[in-house]
Amino acid sequence: MKYANEINKRKSFAIIAHPDAGKTTLTEKFLLFGGAIQTAGAVKSNKIKKHTTSDFMEIERQRGISVATSVMTFEYRDILVNLLDTPGHKDFAEDTYRTLTAVDSVVLVIDCVKGVEEQTERLMEVCRMRDTPVIIFVNKMDRDGKYPFDLLDELEEKLSIRVRPLSWPINMGSDFKGVYNLYDKSFVAFQPNKKATDDDVVPLADLSSSYVDEHFNARDAAQLRGDVELIEGVYDTFDNEAYLAGKLAPVFFGSAVNNFGVKDLLDTFVDIAPTPRNRQSSTREINVQEDKFSGFIFKIHANLDPRHRDRIAFLRVCSGKFERNKFYHHVRLDKDVRFSNPYSFLAREKNIVDDAYPGDVVGLFDTGNFKIGDTLTEGENFYMTGIPSFSPELFKELVNKDPMKTKQLEKGIRQLTDEGVAQLFTQHGGNRKIIGCVGDLQFEVIQYRLLQEYGAACQFNTLPFYKACWLTGPKDKIEDFIRFKSSNIVEDKDGHLVYLAQSEWYLNTERTNNPDIEFHFTSEIHK
Secondary structure (H helix, E strand, C coil), X not given: CCCHHHHHCEEEEEEEECCCCCHHHHHHHHHHHCCCCCCCCECCCCCCCCECCCCCCHHHHHHCCCCCXXXXXEEECCEEEEEEECCCCHHHHHHHHHHHXXXXXXXXXXXXXXXXXXXXXXXXXXXXXXXXXXXXXXXXXXXXXXXXXXXXXXXXXXXXXXXXXXXXXXXXXXXXXXXXXXXXXXXXXXXXXXXXXXXXXXXXXXXXXXXXXXXXXXXXXXXXXXXXXXXXXXXXXXXXXXXXXXXXXXXXXXXXXXXXXXXXXXXXXXXXXXXXXXXXXXXXXXXXXXXXXXXXXXXXXXXXXXXXXXXXXXXXXXXXCEECCCCEEECCXXXXXXXXCCEEEECCEEEECCEECCCCEEEEECCCCCCCCCEEECCCCCCECCCEEECCCEEEEEEECCHHHHHHHHHHHHHHHHCCCCEEEEECCCXXXXXXXXXXXXXXXXXXXXXXXXXXXXXXXXXXXXEEEEEECCHHHHHHHHHHCHHHEEECCCCCEEEEECCHHHHHHHHHHCCCCEEECEEECCC
């Protein structure tokens, strides 16, 4: 219980959403309220010179999308908030899935015009697997979108979670008047292009008060009273325990680009979101209150600063206290390592930290010692579990266009696949390299970064494979299978055998013909 005070001061969460729902814009506003930045940047704009803080890679600025998770730390109301802005694009889903293993809660952004989209459902499934507490922010209320009650029904149906509105909009689009906060019984009026300040918040515990009739027309006043009565009657009262267990999602409404409804969300988040929690390891449950340090690597980013060719491993502290210049045990390599310059982050800006506590994310300078899923401890041998590696859906052969740069290409592809943007498979018994990705855009990013950061030109030739399956089973059966299917057998980076199936029919046939062998579509790292 030595560090209980520090642990209770920390909250770590990820922002997730379908692309263009307003996730990165919301991140900017959080940083603005936390005093971490002075002016919020724009994700897409030719006129605005300042880009968003979290989209720091050149390719992100060109495309106006996030392609890598950014880590940002700021302080708000004496709470240290670790915020991870994830890529929304489905081609980078794997980075997002792994980031979800390193946070204690999630803010899910929904576009009120489009409602629940496909990628949102997939992300929510990962949260469901881990019972991660979720707060939902319905964005873009200053546009005409779906009726709020219809949106709530859609959220419950498609995301398989009970919802409870904690704020409620008065109209939407051009007629949007503001938001009534059901959590602390107050009202904030909406004024376009003007930042909502504390002076605009009006305490309103009683909706029958004359303030409502004075400030709204009769239709809006009746609508607000009727809606709130319906909410109180139909939806469960907000239960913090149900939220922490991942069974109930509070819902907020607002407009991130207008900075509206964001403060309500942030204030409530600081009040109700969980502090760092216990973690499951391969040998036992790791209690967050333990005195001994433990943590795991959930993300690696090469060339965060292109001028220095650096490689940063992101460590989530799970228990104890992380200290600069102290030796820690690297479980996979079975050796002791220490770090003289550990960082805390504001996207690309780094500050050296002397110590960190459970819930914190620390950047460690890496010379190639780390892989995703690696665990650091004070001597005990265990791995943190639940860090998934998914079967890719697209496969391409990596072809070197410049034989003089073979060394750079080898180094570059090894480092980029260590980051987890794609999976590298090597032909069993050969050296043909196959890259597996979830989406086409990843190949473009790899090609771009290999050229820009390593000076290696390559091309990708599409291969006709449908799925990668990790194989487990009796050794003799697997050896027979490999002998007959040698052209379809590859090894992943950890040396595990993988079968590349040409189609669903081929895969089902092989499963039927080889009942003793198990075909897995996900490989848990360090299983």
